[in-house]
Amino acid sequence: MGERLRDKVAIVTGGGRGIGRGLALLLAGEGARVVVNDVGAAVDGSGVSATPADEVVQEIVALGGAAVANHNSVTTTRGAESIIATALNSFGRLDIVMTPAGILRDRMIFNMTEEEWDAVIAVHLRGTFNMVSQASRVFKGQGSGCFVTFTSTTGLVGNSGQANYGAAKAGIVGLTRTMALELGPLGIRSNCVCPSAGTRMTQSVPNKAVQIREQQGIKGAMDASDYVNASPDDIAPFAVWLATDAAKNVSGQVFYVRGGLVSLMNPEDTAKVLHKEGRWEVDEIATAFPHTIGLELFNPAPARE
Numbered sequence: 405m406g407e408r409l410r411d412k413v414a415i416v417t418g419g420g421r422g423i424g425r426g427l428a429l430l431l432a433g434e435g436a437r438v439v440v441n442d443v444g445a446a447v448d449g450s451g452v453s454a455t456p457a458d459e460v461v462q463e464i465v466a467l468g469g470a471a472v473a474n475h476n477s478v479t480t481t482r483g484a485e486s487i488i489a490t491a492l493n494s495f496g497r498l499d500i501v502m503t504p505a506g507i508l509r510d511r512m513i514f515n516m517t518e519e520e521w522d523a524v525i526a527v528h529l530r531g532t533f534n535m536v537s538q539a540s541r542v543f544k545g546q547g548s549g550c551f552v553t554f555t556s557t558t559g560l561v562g563n564s565g566q567a568n569y570g571a572a573k574a575g576i577v578g579l580t581r582t583m584a585l586e587l588g589p590l591g592i593r594s595n596c597v598c599p600s601a602g603t604r605m606t607q608s609v610p611n612k613a614v615q616i617r618e619q620q621g622i623k624g625a626m627d628a629s630d631y632v633n634a635s636p637d638d639i640a641p642f643a644v645w646l647a648t649d650a651a652k653n654v655s656g657q658v659f660y661v662r663g664g665l666v667s668l669m670n671p672e673d674t675a676k677v678l679h680k681e682g683r684w685e686v687d688e689i690a691t692a693f694p695h696t697i698g699l700e701l702f703n704p705a706p707a708r709e
């Protein structure tokens with residue numbers, strides 16, 4: 405057991421399975437007292453079970469750590485309030501909030517229902533907002549705190565069949581960068597991790613979907629072989645390090661983590677520019693574009709012949 409987070413109290417949403425489980429165990433391994441939040445839902449968000457969160461708490465306690473379970477959903481303000489109250493009532497303070505709770509409802513956008521859209525936005529984007537807005541009040545009062553949010557390559561570069569998820573995950577990046585600006589002056593740090601690992605979530609994307617994408621020449625966010633063999637527990641060391649005092653100057657960043665790889669993902673940089681004094685004519689753009697910013701422009705999914 406390490407000591408880097410001794411005296412700290414952490415919350416991990418979705419801490420009962422996959423990447424969240426690894427985060428909860430390592431946070432406790434570094435001395436933090438941990439609230440393991442998880443509704444115990446299926447990958448599509450249906451159903452509830454206390455077992456995943458309870459089992460992780462038992463694991464932490466068996467290893468000599470301190471943890472309590474919370475089974476509420478992050479999708480509502482009341483749920484988020486109860487998760488934070490569990491930390492304050494059980495351990496008397498709150499220092500770290502990590503928000504990997506998540507679900508998938510994949511569907512091509514022309515078939516996606518409003519309900520499928522809302523369900524994914526509710527867990528990922530609104531769930532992250534609910535946790536951050538409530539916890540930031542506690543952090544503001546004490547002048548310290550650390551958030552680690554979770555995005556996806558789907559949110560950074562897109563992935564066919566995941567319009568709801570991609571929108572939510574891109575939203576989390578914008579939210580986190582904005583949190584860093586608003587909360588940084590108050591002593592509160594915010595960073596976003598873009599993980600890749602073999603979990604039930606990644607295994608739930610059917611081979612058929614991957615094959616159809618390949619047949620259609622649609623480039624996925626990444627090749628499944630890149631991540632299915634990576635362990636979800638590989639994400640925890642970097643995410644937990646972000647919560648330590650050693651990372652006190654790290655905020656407003658997005659990091660991609662898979663296996664032993666950690667990459668700093670830059671915000672959208674300007675790659676090329678087209679500029680004139682005053683307003684363009686459409687004709688002028690039609691002439692200038694192909695030879696300037698249109699040169700060698702990559703189309704991830706060209707129209708079929």
Ligand SMILES: NC(=O)c1ccc[n+]([C@@H]2O[C@H](COP(=O)([O-])OP(=O)(O)OC[C@H]3O[C@@H](n4cnc5c(N)ncnc54)[C@H](O)[C@@H]3O)[C@@H](O)[C@H]2O)c1
Pocket residue numbers: 417418419420421422423424441442443444445446447449456476477478479503504505506507527531554555556557598599600601602603604605606631636
């Ligand atoms: N596994 C990957 O390769 C990968 C890639 C990119 C992003 N991510 C992101 O990492 C995070 C963790 O993913 P994972 O692969 O460990 O998934 P997982 O399905 O193994 O774990 C997600 C957990 O979140 C819980 N959860 C779902 N809805 C909830 C709610 N409303 N409130 C509280 N808990 C809820 C589930 O019960 C589950 O235990 C997610 O945000 C996911 O989008 C994962």
